[in-house]
Amino acid sequence: MKWRYSLPAVLFLALGCVFYFTLTKIGRGTLDVREIPSPLIGKPAPHFVLPSLLGPTQLIDSNIWRGQTYLLNVWGSWCEGCKEEHSTLIALARVAGVPLIGMAWKDDHASAEAMLTEMGNPYSAVVADDEGRVAIDFGVYGAPETFLIGADGTILVKHVGAMSDTVWRSTFAPKIRNGASR
Amino acid sequence: MIPELGEYALILAFVLALAQAVFGLGGAYFQHRSWMEALTPTVTGVWVCMAASFGCLTYAFVTHDFSVAYVANNSNVALPLLYRVAAVWGAHEGSLLLWILILATWALAVALCSSTLPAAFRARVLGVLGLIAVGFLSFTIATSSPFLRLIPAALDGADLNPILQDPALAAHPPILYMGYVGTAVAFAFAVAAMLSGQMDAAWARWTRPWTVMAWLFLTIGIALGSWWAYYELGWGGWWFWDPVENASFMPWLTATALIHSLAVTEAKGLFKSWTLLLAIFAFSLSLLGTFLVRSGVLVSVHAFASDPSRGLFILGLLLFFIVGSLALYAVRASALKTNTGFSLVSRESFLLLNNALLVAAAALILTGTLWPLFMDAFNLGKISVGPPYFNVVFLIPTLPLIALLGVGMHAGWTRAMLGSKRTALIGIAGGAALVAAFVALGCYGSARLLTIVGFTAGFFVIGSSSWFVLHRLLVKQHLKRAAFGMALAHAGVGVLVIGVTGVSAYKVEKDLSLAPGETAQIADYSFEYMGALPVAGPNYDAIEGRVVIRKHDVRVDELTTQKRIFRAQHQPMTQAGISVGWSRDLFVALGEDLGAGKWSMRIQYKPLVRFIWLGALIMALGGLIAVMDRRYRSAAKGA
Numbered sequence: 001m002k003w004r005y006s007l008p009a010v011l012f013l014a015l016g017c018v019f020y021f022t023l024t025k026i027g028r029g030t031l032d033v034r035e036i037p038s039p040l041i042g043k044p045a046p047h048f049v050l051p052s053l054l055g056p057t058q059l060i061d062s063n064i065w066r067g068q069t070y071l072l073n074v075w076g077s078w079c080e081g082c083k084e085e086h087s088t089l090i091a092l093a094r095v096a097g098v099p100l101i102g103m104a105w106k107d108d109h110a111s112a113e114a115m116l117t118e119m120g121n122p123y124s125a126v127v128a129d130d131e132g133r134v135a136i137d138f139g140v141y142g143a144p145e146t147f148l149i150g151a152d153g154t155i156l157v158k159h160v161g162a163m164s165d166t167v168w169r170s171t172f173a174p175k176i177r178n179g180a181s182r
Numbered sequence: 183m184i185p186e187l188g189e190y191a192l193i194l195a196f197v198l199a200l201a202q203a204v205f206g207l208g209g210a211y212f213q214h215r216s217w218m219e220a221l222t223p224t225v226t227g228v229w230v231c232m233a234a235s236f237g238c239l240t241y242a243f244v245t246h247d248f249s250v251a252y253v254a255n256n257s258n259v260a261l262p263l264l265y266r267v268a269a270v271w272g273a274h275e276g277s278l279l280l281w282i283l284i285l286a287t288w289a290l291a292v293a294l295c296s297s298t299l300p301a302a303f304r305a306r307v308l309g310v311l312g313l314i315a316v317g318f319l320s321f322t323i324a325t326s327s328p329f330l331r332l333i334p335a336a337l338d339g340a341d342l343n344p345i346l347q348d349p350a351l352a353a354h355p356p357i358l359y360m361g362y363v364g365t366a367v368a369f370a371f372a373v374a375a376m377l378s379g380q381m382d383a384a385w386a387r388w389t390r391p392w393t394v395m396a397w398l399f400l401t402i403g404i405a406l407g408s409w410w411a412y413y414e415l416g417w418g419g420w421w422f423w424d425p426v427e428n429a430s431f432m433p434w435l436t437a438t439a440l441i442h443s444l445a446v447t448e449a450k451g452l453f454k455s456w457t458l459l460l461a462i463f464a465f466s467l468s469l470l471g472t473f474l475v476r477s478g479v480l481v482s483v484h485a486f487a488s489d490p491s492r493g494l495f496i497l498g499l500l501l502f503f504i505v506g507s508l509a510l511y512a513v514r515a516s517a518l519k520t521n522t523g524f525s526l527v528s529r530e531s532f533l534l535l536n537n538a539l540l541v542a543a544a545a546l547i548l549t550g551t552l553w554p555l556f557m558d559a560f561n562l563g564k565i566s567v568g569p570p571y572f573n574v575v576f577l578i579p580t581l582p583l584i585a586l587l588g589v590g591m592h593a594g595w596t597r598a599m600l601g602s603k604r605t606a607l608i609g610i611a612g613g614a615a616l617v618a619a620f621v622a623l624g625c626y627g628s629a630r631l632l633t634i635v636g637f638t639a640g641f642f643v644i645g646s647s648s649w650f651v652l653h654r655l656l657v658k659q660h661l662k663r664a665a666f667g668m669a670l671a672h673a674g675v676g677v678l679v680i681g682v683t684g685v686s687a688y689k690v691e692k693d694l695s696l697a698p699g700e701t702a703q704i705a706d707y708s709f710e711y712m713g714a715l716p717v718a719g720p721n722y723d724a725i726e727g728r729v730v731i732r733k734h735d736v737r738v739d740e741l742t743t744q745k746r747i748f749r750a751q752h753q754p755m756t757q758a759g760i761s762v763g764w765s766r767d768l769f770v771a772l773g774e775d776l777g778a779g780k781w782s783m784r785i786q787y788k789p790l791v792r793f794i795w796l797g798a799l800i801m802a803l804g805g806l807i808a809v810m811d812r813r814y815r816s817a818a819k820g821a
Contacts (some may be wrong), residue, residue, distance in 0.1 A: 002516040005455070005511065005512045005513075005515045005516040006509075006512040008459060008462075008508045008511065008512075009505055009508035009509050009511070009512055012466070012501075012504050012505055012508055013501070013505055015552075016497065016500065016501045016505070018555070018556060018559055019473070019493075019497050019500075020494075020497060021559055022555060022558070022559045023493045023494055023497060024494075025559065026493075078752045079752075080752075130777075131774065131776060131777070132774065
């Protein structure tokens with residue numbers, strides 16, 4: 001038997017091992033193929049001036065949070081994942097130790113307000129990005145997304161998808177502790 | 183009750199497929215004539231059970247049986263009947279059911295049309311197909327039954343994914359699967375040949391029509407998918423080099439190589455081990471495509487269902503079939519005598535080059551598709567490989583391939599026979615270059631080198647194919663169907679190349695914001711936005727924008743484009759408005775509401791884009807005419 005005829009089988013077996021390896025990583029939750037790192041991490045958070053959702057005549061300038069670490073949560077009443085994470089956010093608002101800012105993304109003001117009245121309001125302020133312009137600056141491609149922005153105004157963490165206790169403990173909490181010790 | 187019958191039929195199909203595998207492979211091994219004779223009824227039984235199972239799921243969709251979890255997840259009371267039927271394969275479980283039904287259909291076709299094959303060989307082919315069915319049926323029954331009940335039943339379903347709510351859903355997946363699964367037949371023939379040791383010209387002649395049939399379904403399926411993505415996703419792109427698209431394109435390239443390699447094996451008895459390997463590759467890449475799409479290891483814009491736990495099961499199947507067959511190949515092919523001996527300008531060497539280039543193209547695409555996965559797996563960082571890589575890399579093997587194609591079909595077997603035809607070919611090439619320059623400069627007024635090269639290649643292939651047909655008709659007074667089909671398919675490649683070149687070089691794409699009454703000027707056309715009004719569909723609400731298109735103040739067309747919000751999932755979808763024409767498509771898609779009546783709009787001018795799909799259809803038609811050649815029909819009738 002000439003060895004070169006075995007080459008395809010050997011090559012494919014190797015490929016199979018890589019697939020197995022990848023699948024087990026996904027299964028254990030150590031690899032998320034959908035997670036794309038934001039090029040914004042470590043970069044200054046985009047500046048914005050947007051109307052407040054709860055007081056439409058009032059404009060909120062993102063510079064007012066300069067000097068403190070805060071969370072920016074992009075959500076919408078039309079988004080199922082946002083409803084799913086809402087109770088987590090309400091619990092976090094009490095224990096996180098940092099302000100939680102909501103950004104209602106391309107949402108109808110009335111139904112966004114109704115959702116906060118019905119399910120509770122975890123946010124210390126909510127801005128309304130009706131046209132999605134600011135969300136584009138932040139590189140948002142689906143709701144919900146949550147950003148952790150440091151005291152120096154740089155983006156520390158970006159999470160795509162619903163917030164959960166696990167996500168909070170594994171990715172957000174360590175960064176907040178680091179930020180506080182610095 | 184009906185869903186339980188469906189599940190029962192599925193289990194029965196599994197048992198019968200097991201019998202098919204045992205009767206086929208065991209019957210041939212132990213020379214049990216009665217086992218082999220039981221194959222036709224067994225294969226028919228598998229098909230009847232699968233059809234019944236599939237019918238039960240369709241029934242559950244049509245009657246809104248939301249006590250079935252799969253139906254509740256993928257349908258809705260407001261979903262129109264056509265989509266309820268097509269929703270059967272709208273997600274993982276049902277599309278798997280369709281996959282197996284189509285496999286059973288191919289097996290039945292083989293069982294009914296192969297009475298002239300040696301009994302043991304036919305038994306092995308059907309046995310291998312049975313084994314594949316066993317693998318996928320066990321996967322469905324163990325991890326992905328579409329008949330699982332939902333307790334308590336849902337009042338209404340979550341609705342079919344809005345992206346899929348399009349008439350093309352009724353045609354694209356079944357046709358594409360016919361192609362995908364059809365490669366299993368060529369694979370089964372190859373494995374049967376290796377098991378029996380009969381790897382000669384006869385084997386190639388038996389396999390060829392089946393391979394061409396699978397190839398033509400794959401061609402139409404991919405073209406349909408490209409056309410669907412073009413108008414549905416709202417981006418106006420006809421090919422994205424997305425992992426799911428690549429997953430269908432790699433088996434196509436390999437199947438194309440296989441068709442050509444089989445031609446050499448049938449006519450000259452050469453390339454035997456290579457042909458076997460290609461038959462294994464074509465099916466392996468089909469399976470790999472299924473794995474990549476279904477397991478969720480790659481991110482795709484077309485991935486509608488994925489689950490890593492299922493991925494392991496498919497990976498097991500993949501390894502069993504591919505490594506198993508490749509190991510068999512390692513043992514059998516090394517025993518084959520390699521006999522060479524053909525001159526440089528013979529048809530054999532052109533076909534060898536064809537194979538090398540097609541396989542190189544498939545390998546480059548495979549590398550690009552899997553590269554992000556490797557990087558991720560070994561923690562080397564996350565990257566995405568996109569059109570910039572594929573567009574460049576794909577041209578490297580395909581440009582010489584297309585140029586060779588126009589010459590190669592005129593070359594004779596074994597020895598250089600081009601001599602007398604050389605002058606004519608040079609003439610055709612010169613003419614093609616002139617026409618290309620005229621089209622590029624005369625009609626579009628500008629040209630880069632690559633554009634001229636592309637047009638020249640396209641016209642050269644069409645000219646060369648036409649001359650091939652004319653030469654056979656007028657000089658030799660004899661044109662076989664297989665030869666005519668071959669020339670037609672090659673002309674289709676030329677048409678496709680012209681379309682791809684034209685749309686790549688001269689498309690104009692603009693994203694604009696328009697208020698009612700405002701006009702945008704793109705190419706020779708002016709687009710006047712007339713305003714937008716709300717309209718209601720059966721299961722969605724939409725804003726419909728109207729755009730009137732004029733060319734030099736002459737009204738050309740009026741388009742409507744919709745932004746739809748589907749009620750059940752609140753997912754927005756864009757329905758583009760397209761003005762279709764031979765020389766160009768005009769494409770309008772509504773973007774975002776910018777307030778005060780203004781909308782962002784995507785407006786595109788797509789010259790020659792229709793030639794892409796027309797070319798694919800001509801290729802498929804050529805394949806169809808070739809399989810109807812007398813030589814295959816007489817083989818089927820018992821010559």
